[in-house]
Amino acid sequence: MDVQKIIQDLRDELNQHNYNYYVLDKPVISDFEFDQKLKQLQELESRHPEFFDDNSPTQRVGGAITKHFKTVAHDYRMYSLDNSYSKEDLIDWETRIQKVLGNVPLQYTCELKYDGASISITYEKGKLLKAVTRGDGFQGDDVTTNIKTIKSVPLQLKGNYPERFDIRGEIILPFEGFEKMNQELIEIGETPYSNPRNTASGSLKLQDSSEVAKRPLECLLYFIVGHNLNIKTQFEGLEAARSWGFKVPKEAKLANSLQDVFEYISYWDTHRHQLPYETDGVVIKVNSFHQQDELGYTAKSPRWAIAYKFKAEQVSTKLNSISYQVGRTGSITPVANLEPVQLAGTIVKRASLHNADQIEKLDIRIGDTVFVEKGGEIIPKIIGVDFSKRSAEAIPTQYISHCPECHSELIRTEGEANHYCPNYYGCPPQIIGRIQHYITRKAMDIEGLGGETVALLYSNGLVKDYSDLYELTIDQVIPLERMAQKSAENLINGIAKSKEVPFDRVLYALGIRYVGETVAKKLAKHYKTIDALQEASLMDLILVDEIGEKIAQSVIDFFDNPENVRIVNRLKNVGVQMELVEVFNPDATDKLIGKTFVVSGVFSKFSRDELKKAIEDNGGKVGSSISAKTDFVVAGENMGPAKLEKANQLKIPIISEDDFLAMLQ
Known part of the structure; x- marks a missing residue:
């Protein structure tokens, strides 16, 4: 008797039954029969630990305890999406795309935007290798043990799949399962969960994976990323993923024009309430992967995709009072304290009023009945006042003139929306x-x-x-x-x-106004040390890629303050990383220093990412679009016609990948 073959056959059979039940929704055996086969496999694996497989169906039941979730870097960055709220927004988006691509025919893939927790799952040789939360887009938490308990996530793929790839999706909690979980809590006198999205997200960070296994979570997949995928379009990628065993929603549709996109949006704006899970909009992606490559990314989002958000839910309630919060930069934020009201699955008690201009624009007063909606379905905001219900005694709101915490007189710089408390070191x-x-x-x-x-x-x-x-x-x-x-x-x-902690994150941690994560990375990469950054002039800073005058002036102001310099020196003295530790690359040179390249087309000797890395490794800079500052365009097959036209117009040299390699000799 070949025990290993019996074990593997049972694993294959149970994986197929899981797929039939949780992906196809077409079970062919009863739950009892499934449980008996699973029990048989568990007993065989227990008697023969030499045949243990981390991706066996028996591992879905959980049981592993994770005290601290390890932070790991994404192989490919997870970007966020720009949002749109009208047809005009989408028309503007297409216009921007066509400027880059040159008015070429476009197809779009339309997909529903699921309201869950983002996940990136890596597969190697058909087996689930790791699962990582979005985190900050560059790195996230390793939640592999918890993800393996979700039955719609395949542990072993079927068919002809790539050697290694990442697949992105949303972990969601269907309404039926959410309501059942809440009913069980109510019956034992516990507080029910607020909404499916937060509950799904919280489930990923439970320490006991057996508790995750009890929750009826699902994973809906929507995007594949990797090298040598042999897939040419987004829609083809969805179909391929479905054939490999992933749960890919069938609501996705190929659109040949924006009019088709509008029809898709209109249909689902009405019919989304019939779905078994939450969705808050539609994601529209340029279908061609080649065109996606040509369009590239901004600092935060892909240019080739956009989310259309359905109109937010709206309710009315009473404004009881306005309080004022002081942020770490001294910015004052007025907050509306509301009569509690149910909105989009949560109880809302507070909402942002943004600034004095917004209060004046809305003419909002204490005691008013106000209309509240969730901006982007996340942060509640007041969008108007029901003047028909206003009391005759309602007094116009006077914005505060002094800090509510330290009582310093507030200031408001010309061009700024917010008031600020200037007491930087005493508030x-x-x-x-x-x-x-x-x-x-x-x-x-x-x-x-x-x-x-x-x-x-x-x-x-x-x-x-x-x-x-x-x-x-x-x-x-x-x-x-x-x-x-x-x-x-x-x-x-x-x-x-x-x-x-590396220097770029330290620089972000210092809290210099306008210096977020992306800007901190650019400044750290350019200046290498805190001393060099501190000595930079305003003009030096402005000349750094994507650093404007406002950011540059903020950096200058920070280091002009003796107290900030004292704190930075103190951090330096205790051993905090104040210089960039660059990974040694034996192939790196400075042959391309001072040169800016734009990459366009498909290449035979490099992937686009490899080509860009080679440029940066040799001292060059990669530009996202062609301008007078571009020195060379490295062109492959199917170069974008708009880029070709722009390069010729500006008389910028167009070189092949062989020409580029010759520059490195």
Whole structure:
């Protein structure tokens, strides 16, 4: 008897039954029969551990405990999508596309936008290798153990699939399963979950995978990324993924024009309520992968895709009061405190009023009945007032003139929408906010230290700025509320470990106004050290790629402040990374330094990404579009006609990949 073959045959059979039930929704055996076969496999695997397979159907039941989810880098960045809210927005988007591509025929793939938790799953040789949350787009949490419990996620692929690839999708919780989970909570006297999306997202971070296995989660897949996929279009990719065993929604449709796109949107704006799960819009993608490559990306989003958001749900409720919050930069945000009301699956008690101009524009007053909707289905906002219900005694709202925390007189710079508290070093919410920003995951990612603890450290006089964190001792933090020996040790160890965080994230953590993650990466890459950045002039900064005058002036202002310089020097002295540690590349040269290249077309000796990397490795810069600053266009087959025309118009040399290789000799 070949036990290994019996085990493998059982695995294959159970994988097929899982596929029939959870993907095709066409079971061919009863639940009882399935459970008996699964039990038989579990017993065989228990008796023969030498044939263990991490992707066996028996591993779906969970049981592994993950105390801390490991942060891992995505092989391919996960971008976010630009949003649109009207037909005019989509027409403008197509116009921008055609400017790049040169008025060529376009096809679009239309897909429903599922309201869940984004996931990227890597497969190698047909087996599930890892599953990572979106995180910041560059890296996320490894939740492989939890994802394996989701029955619609294949552990072993079928058919003719690529050697290795990533597939992106949404982890969602269907309405029926969500309602069942809530009913069970209500029956035992527990608080029900607020909405399916947050519950699905929270499920991915449960430490006990057996608890995840109990939840009726599904995974809807929609995009494949990798090298040598042998797939030419988005729609072809969806069909291929479906044939490999993935649950790919059948609602996707190929559109030959924007009119077809509009018809798709119109249909689903009405019929989406018949779906078994939440959807908040439609995603429209240029179908051709070649055209996608030509269009490329902005700093945050693909140019070849856009989300159309369905009109947000709207309710009315009473405005009880307005409070004012002070952010870490001193910016004042007015917040509406509302009579609690149900909106899009959650109870809304507060909503943003943005700034003084918005309050004046809406003529909003305490006691008004206001209309509230979720902007982008996430953040509630007030969009209007029901004047028919306004009391005759309602008094016009006077925006505050002094900081609600430190009572400094507020300022408002010309051209700025918000009022600011200028008391940068004396206003508690600003001080606490800057330290809270410093410790966040995208910045220093200090394990064991949260926002509430930062506030406690400040109120107890233990920290006045983020450099004070590195002077803390275990004995100082143990007396804090909810702090024990172990948690105190974790906090101090987490602070010490943050000294290993790379320079670009440190630069972001400093909280320089307008310097977000992307700008911090560009500045770190350009200047290499904090000293070089500190010595840069305004004009030097403006000449850095994509750094405008507003950002440049903000950097200058930051380092002109002696207190900021003192804090930075203190961080440097305790060992925080203040220079870029570049990975050694033995093939790197400076042969292309000072030269800007634009890459267009399909290449035989490089992938486009490899070609771009070769340019950067040899000191060159890669531009996204052709301009007078472009030195060379590296052209492959099927070069975009608009780029060809622009290059000829500007008399920019067009070279082949062989010409490019010759430049490196």
